[in-house]
Amino acid sequence: MAKLKSNIIFNFLGSAWLGILTLAVTPIQVHFLGVEAFGFVGLITILQVLLGSLDLGISATVTKVVSSDHSHQRSASANAVNTASTVYWSIALLIAALLWLSSGKVAAFWLSRTKLDPATVTLGIQIIAVYLGLRWPVAFYTGVISGLQRMDVLNLVKAGVHTLRLVGGVVVLFFVPDLVAFLVWFAISSAVELVVYAAITYRLLPTLGIWPRFSLASFRDIWKYSVAMNLIALTALVLSQADRLAVTKLLSLEALGYYSIAYNASIVISLVQSAINSASFPAFSHSFSSGQHADLLSRYGKASQLMGLAVALPCFALIFFGHEILHLWINARVADEAALTMAWLAAGFFFNAVASNAYMAAVACGQPHLPLKVNLVALVLYLPGLYWLVNQYGISGAAAAYAVLNAYYIFTLLPLVQAKVLHQGFGVWLRANLLPFLFAGGVAFGSAKILTLAVQPGIQTAAVFGLGVALYVGIAWLLLSNALRADFVNLLKRLTRR
Numbered sequence: 001m002a003k004l005k006s007n008i009i010f011n012f013l014g015s016a017w018l019g020i021l022t023l024a025v026t027p028i029q030v031h032f033l034g035v036e037a038f039g040f041v042g043l044i045t046i047l048q049v050l051l052g053s054l055d056l057g058i059s060a061t062v063t064k065v066v067s068s069d070h071s072h073q074r075s076a077s078a079n080a081v082n083t084a085s086t087v088y089w090s091i092a093l094l095i096a097a098l099l100w101l102s103s104g105k106v107a108a109f110w111l112s113r114t115k116l117d118p119a120t121v122t123l124g125i126q127i128i129a130v131y132l133g134l135r136w137p138v139a140f141y142t143g144v145i146s147g148l149q150r151m152d153v154l155n156l157v158k159a160g161v162h163t164l165r166l167v168g169g170v171v172v173l174f175f176v177p178d179l180v181a182f183l184v185w186f187a188i189s190s191a192v193e194l195v196v197y198a199a200i201t202y203r204l205l206p207t208l209g210i211w212p213r214f215s216l217a218s219f220r221d222i223w224k225y226s227v228a229m230n231l232i233a234l235t236a237l238v239l240s241q242a243d244r245l246a247v248t249k250l251l252s253l254e255a256l257g258y259y260s261i262a263y264n265a266s267i268v269i270s271l272v273q274s275a276i277n278s279a280s281f282p283a284f285s286h287s288f289s290s291g292q293h294a295d296l297l298s299r300y301g302k303a304s305q306l307m308g309l310a311v312a313l314p315c316f317a318l319i320f321f322g323h324e325i326l327h328l329w330i331n332a333r334v335a336d337e338a339a340l341t342m343a344w345l346a347a348g349f350f351f352n353a354v355a356s357n358a359y360m361a362a363v364a365c366g367q368p369h370l371p372l373k374v375n376l377v378a379l380v381l382y383l384p385g386l387y388w389l390v391n392q393y394g395i396s397g398a399a400a401a402y403a404v405l406n407a408y409y410i411f412t413l414l415p416l417v418q419a420k421v422l423h424q425g426f427g428v429w430l431r432a433n434l435l436p437f438l439f440a441g442g443v444a445f446g447s448a449k450i451l452t453l454a455v456q457p458g459i460q461t462a463a464v465f466g467l468g469v470a471l472y473v474g475i476a477w478l479l480l481s482n483a484l485r486a487d488f489v490n491l492l493k494r495l496t497r498r
Contacts, residue, residue: 022267
């Protein structure tokens with residue numbers, strides 16, 4: 001349990017740094033590039049997730065295989081890991097080549113409603129192809145390091161390379177405020193990132209070979225789990241990216257720019273979620289493979305309550321004070337255009353986060369078919385609704401559809417995992433992990449928003465917002481379980497002694 005706690009702390013520190021960096025550089029990027037070109041930069045994330053379907057579930061499988069291997073230096077999983085490495089590098093080359101060769105078609109199909117020069121758009125996609133090809137194997141190395149449960153190393157490396165990319169990008173824009181130059185820097189930084197990740201992973205796992213190796217027997221051992229994870233990834237890919245794809249295709253590139261800004265502001269919730277999930281998955285897998293069901297339940301319960309506690313604060317802050325935050329962060333026009341969209345996205349990220357530990361438990365315990373079935377049903381219901389909402393309400397409609405989709409997981413995936421995997425009732429989860437923090441967030445930030453009507457804009461509004469944060473922390477603390485509260489007290493005592 002101590003390993004899980006320390007890994008979550010390291011992940012929180014890493015995610016906090018990434019969140020601060022993202023929030024700091026976004027207004028600078030918008031200033032130098034403009035909203036439309038910033039929307040084009042947002043295409044990087046969309047393409048990266050879209051091409052994630054070619055992952056074949058390998059990165060998650062690697063994490064599970066390594067974390068479940070109890071042999072000396074993980075020698076039992078060496079063939080499987082090296083086989084996965086060979087497949088991953090092959091996919092990286094394929095991705096770069098395919099996207100480069102189809103850059104003109106991608107530009108014509110997805111980015112027809114733009115004022116940017118067509119030649120610049122095509123060249124930009126070609127540079128993105130190089131960037132994505134270089135970044136692709138990083139997911140494999142991240143999977144290995146996560147399986148080893150070395151989140152201290154992983155977050156240190158992640159923070160370093162992201163700092164290089166984002167701060168270096170600001171420097172480039174300062175001297176050469178040009179979209180192509182900015183994208184070239186991203187490609188260069190991805191090459192540095194790949195070298196660093198590879199070198200550290202080889203040092204942590206000596207059984208990982210430098211040269212390609214492929215074992216058909218090892219591939220057979222892991223392919224069923226990998227296929228199941230890939231099917232989940234494919235359905236999740238469509239569900240998670242359909243909103244931005246719909247905005248890109250049905251609306252203007254400027255609309256995508258506003259949507260990307262709102263998305264970047266809400267991404268802080270996703271960073272908190274990732275900090276907990278990436279530590280929980282190998283820990284759940286280790287407990288399950290060791291036959292320690294009581295330990296699995298304890299870890300799952302604490303991780304789920306910590307998730308609700310941590311993500312409710314930024315979620316309700318963005319919902320009730322989104323306009324003020326965007327006004328201060330970017331400018332008044334962006335606040336007017338994107339505040340409602342950001343509120344819906346924040347709600348969607350919140351629902352996704354609180355349901356995510358159930359997904360982690362299902363795949364860690366060898367039952368990926370549960371989230372797969374839930375995703376297949378969601379596809380049938382979500383896509384028509386998304387199309388209608390985007391046509392009717394623009395980017396706010398896309399964000400609302402995303403929020404409803406993730407609320408659906410609360411009442412479908414969670415009850416299934418509680419019953420089939422953890423053998424607990426759904427009501428137990430609701431009372432411990434969702435309702436307390438919905439109450440705390442609604443009361444704290446709702447009251448603060450009402451108070452803002454009686455004060456002058458500016459420093460007084462900021463003070464009232466701070467009061468809302470303090471009120472949330474106080475209410476949430478009282479609603480925490482005794483076990484998690486004791487963990488926090490012990491952590492504070494250790495930090496104080498140090």
